[in-house]
Amino acid sequence: MIIPLILIGKIIRFISKSLNLGNGGTWPGEIALTFNDRILEHFVSQVEKGVIIVAGTNGKTTTSLMIRKFLEKSGKDVKVVHNQSGANIENGLVSAFISQSSAKGRIYAKWAVLEVDENVLPVVLPKINRCLDAKKKIIVVLLNLFRDQLDRYGEVDLIARKWQNVLAHQSKKENTTLILNADDPLVAYIGGKTKARSIYFGLDKPEVYLKTYEHATDSIYCPSCGQKLDYEGVYFSHLGKWSCKNCGLHRPAVKSDVLTFPLAGIYNLYNSQAAYWAAIEAGVGTDILKSVAVSDFMPAFGRQEEIEYKGKKIKIFLAKNPAGFNAALRTVIDLRLHNILLVLNDRIPDGRDVSWIWDVDFEMIPGKVQITVSGDRAYDVGLRIKYTSEKVQTANIKCQIEENLERAINSSTARTAKSDVLYVFATYSAMLEVRKILTGRKIL
Amino acid sequence: MNFQLKIGWLYPDLMSTYGDRGNIICLKRRCQWRRININVFNIDRDTREAEIAKCDLIMGGGAQDRQQSIVITDLHQKVSIYKEMFERGVPGLFVCGSPQLLGHYYMTGDGKELEGLGIFDFVTRHFGNDKPRCIGNTVGRLTGDWQFRVGNLRDTIVGFENHGGRTYLGKDVKPFAKVIKGYGNNGEDKTEGAVYKNVIACYFHGPFLPKNPHIADWLISKSLEIRYKKEIKLEPLDDTLEWKAHDFILKKLKVYKVESF
Numbered sequence: 001m002i003i004p005l006i007l008i009g010k011i012i013r014f015i016s017k018s019l020n021l022g023n024g025g026t027w028p029g030e031i032a033l034t035f036n037d038r039i040l041e042h043f044v045s046q047v048e049k050g051v052i053i054v055a056g057t058n059g060k061t062t063t064s065l066m067i068r069k070f071l072e073k074s075g076k077d078v079k080v081v082h083n084q085s086g087a088n089i090e091n092g093l094v095s096a097f098i099s100q101s102s103a104k105g106r107i108y109a110k111w112a113v114l115e116v117d118e119n120v121l122p123v124v125l126p127k128i129n130r131c132l133d134a135k136k137k138i139i140v141v142l143l144n145l146f147r148d149q150l151d152r153y154g155e156v157d158l159i160a161r162k163w164q165n166v167l168a169h170q171s172k173k174e175n176t177t178l179i180l181n182a183d184d185p186l187v188a189y190i191g192g193k194t195k196a197r198s199i200y201f202g203l204d205k206p207e208v209y210l211k212t213y214e215h216a217t218d219s220i221y222c223p224s225c226g227q228k229l230d231y232e233g234v235y236f237s238h239l240g241k242w243s244c245k246n247c248g249l250h251r252p253a254v255k256s257d258v259l260t261f262p263l264a265g266i267y268n269l270y271n272s273q274a275a276y277w278a279a280i281e282a283g284v285g286t287d288i289l290k291s292v293a294v295s296d297f298m299p300a301f302g303r304q305e306e307i308e309y310k311g312k313k314i315k316i317f318l319a320k321n322p323a324g325f326n327a328a329l330r331t332v333i334d335l336r337l338h339n340i341l342l343v344l345n346d347r348i349p350d351g352r353d354v355s356w357i358w359d360v361d362f363e364m365i366p367g368k369v370q371i372t373v374s375g376d377r378a379y380d381v382g383l384r385i386k387y388t389s390e391k392v393q394t395a396n397i398k399c400q401i402e403e404n405l406e407r408a409i410n411s412s413t414a415r416t417a418k419s420d421v422l423y424v425f426a427t428y429s430a431m432l433e434v435r436k437i438l439t440g441r442k443i444l
Numbered sequence: 445m446n447f448q449l450k451i452g453w454l455y456p457d458l459m460s461t462y463g464d465r466g467n468i469i470c471l472k473r474r475c476q477w478r479r480i481n482i483n484v485f486n487i488d489r490d491t492r493e494a495e496i497a498k499c500d501l502i503m504g505g506g507a508q509d510r511q512q513s514i515v516i517t518d519l520h521q522k523v524s525i526y527k528e529m530f531e532r533g534v535p536g537l538f539v540c541g542s543p544q545l546l547g548h549y550y551m552t553g554d555g556k557e558l559e560g561l562g563i564f565d566f567v568t569r570h571f572g573n574d575k576p577r578c579i580g581n582t583v584g585r586l587t588g589d590w591q592f593r594v595g596n597l598r599d600t601i602v603g604f605e606n607h608g609g610r611t612y613l614g615k616d617v618k619p620f621a622k623v624i625k626g627y628g629n630n631g632e633d634k635t636e637g638a639v640y641k642n643v644i645a646c647y648f649h650g651p652f653l654p655k656n657p658h659i660a661d662w663l664i665s666k667s668l669e670i671r672y673k674k675e676i677k678l679e680p681l682d683d684t685l686e687w688k689a690h691d692f693i694l695k696k697l698k699v700y701k702v703e704s705f
Contacts (some may be wrong), residue, residue, distance in 0.1 A: 355650030
């Protein structure tokens with residue numbers, strides 16, 4: 001039963017790739033799952049050393065790509081199965097295995113590195129747990145929990161509770177290690193709820209604490225007793241050095257800073273720390289980790305990826321929720337932002353609700369920056385930008401609204417000086433469209 | 445004359461789930477653009493009643509279940525002051541989850557009954573977290589006796605709803621709008637929200653006002669009217685972009701017949 005499914009999957013992927021429709025997406029996995037709902041277990045059980053799972057609202061794709069690079073550098077023939085396109089619900093995971101399996105459905109890989117959607121983690125983790133024998137490792141990296149796509153998932157608290165439940169049941173397994181963000185109260189709290197080994201990562205950099213709180217805070221209340229948390233300082237959103245005066249819960253001590261990392265932005269410090277400790281757990285030596293970190297790391301697609309278009313430099317940021325958006329905005333403002341294109345779509349992968357743009361602090365964009373907006377919901381972003389200004393605005397506000405994405409890209413590129421960079425902030429499906437226009441083809 | 449307004453924003457860090465502050469930003473800017481002195485006042489658990497009573501407008505947003513029970517405990521201690529203000533005509537806007545606090549009771553997803561403030565004659569029940577939520581873009585038509593029919597404005601409201609609770613209106617309260625697209629109060633009777641005196645409760649969540657500038661301006665002018673005890677005509681603003689964004693939603697949801705009156 002397995003072999004025909006794999007062949008069908010591979011054929012779909014081949015057709016889709018040759019017709020330039022992308023890398024085959026999630027269809028092979030979707031079809032295989034319809035006929036065999038245990039196909040993920042079939043593949044996972046064959047992985048030689050273990051599985052590394054990366055979950056969290058922001059940073060999954062970048063972190064899992066780093067982990068994969070670390071593993072591949074650690075030996076000559078270290079094969080890694082990885083859902084690198086970012087398709088991170090079960091059909092995407094299965095698709096990744098199909099594309100890397102033999103025609104007979106065999107997987108010859110030492111590790112699987114899987115980025116997993118927040119809401120799918122509680123479903124997928126028990127499956128992986130059941131089919132891996134006790135000698136193999138499960139490393140679960142939990143990066144953060146921010147408000148994201150509320151229309152699909154309900155509330156941040158609800159996801160945190162689901163994570164707690166599934167990881168509490170993981171307690172018997174001695175082969176499980178959790179890599180937890182100590183600076184995120186909801187994530188750190190999980191460490192105390194499970195008997196699995198926990199390694200905490202976080203920042204110790206009081207010099208970069210924010211001066212004022214951002215609005216987009218999600219969990220500033222104690223996950224244990226519900227009282228307001230105290231912060232010695234905040235790095236962004238609700239990540240920082242926290243404690244609860246009421247019940248004494250506090251941010252756990254972290255392993256110290258270890259890496260320098262070429263991608264800009266404080267969130268990438270978190271991603272690289274998480275990747276570092278996951279790789280250490282997987283048995284990669286520190287000398288290898290250090291050589292990889294400074295030399296050959298390329299950003300994942302759409303994550304600070306730089307593309308040349310019509311002789312100008314364009315840098316794309318995936319921006320899909322207030323916490324990530326604010327952190328990325330702060331980064332490009334530090335890099336002397338002159339031109340920015342904001343593209344907001346409201347399709348299923350973006351979240352159909354665009355309310356979150358009112359939680360982004362667009363007010364921080366300096367007055368002389370040229371702003372262009374586009375996407376399915378161009379008017380919503382345009383309106384948001386209009387309301388950043390205290391001065392009365394005419395119909396022609398300080399940003400240009402252009403519904404047609406190609407025209408928006410062309411006019412904002414034309415406005416960008418040769419020596420300058422056009423920064424593009426886009427939601428998920430918008431980012432794929434932007435890439436397609438800039439490179440002439442779909443993902444990867 | 446330079447007018448002043450004080451907006452009371454209920455529990456900003458407990459009840460601002462998803463872009464709700466868009467309503468505050470909208471009111472603030474629309475006042476600033478008209479040179480009305482606006483003061484946004486955060487109402488927290490330690491705010492004294494005398495301070496609350498000075499507010500000209502009360503704004504409430506959405507909360508997660510855990511935060512909501514913290515809020516309701518505090519509101520119960522101050523309920524008389526809010527009742528007195530709303531009876532006096534002070535306007536309010538409660539979006540997203542906050543209307544649930546104002547009825548007789550709110551039954552949470554895990555079957556706990558929270559006693560409401562009893563300001564509105566309605567009840568809200570949540571049928572459990574495994575029941576589908578009411579989620580999506582939505583359009584409503586303001587109900588017939590709607591008092592804010594001023595000027596040549598739309599009688600539609602547009603927005604996004606996302607709620608697990610279902611609200612059922614009693615006899616003593618009127619709906620805010622009739623559902624054209626979406627679920628509204630309960631997905632059954634086509635009512636959306638409720639109005640009592642000058643207080644609006646509605647399930648539209650997050651930034652409701654930016655794309656509905658007629659409601660924003662009604663709130664501003666009513667607040668001024670109560671504060672200064674006379675009718676005050678607002679200076680018109682160029683709302684081309686606001687209406688473009690409003691009409692975009694109508695078009696997206698295929699609501700073509702937009703009556704103006």
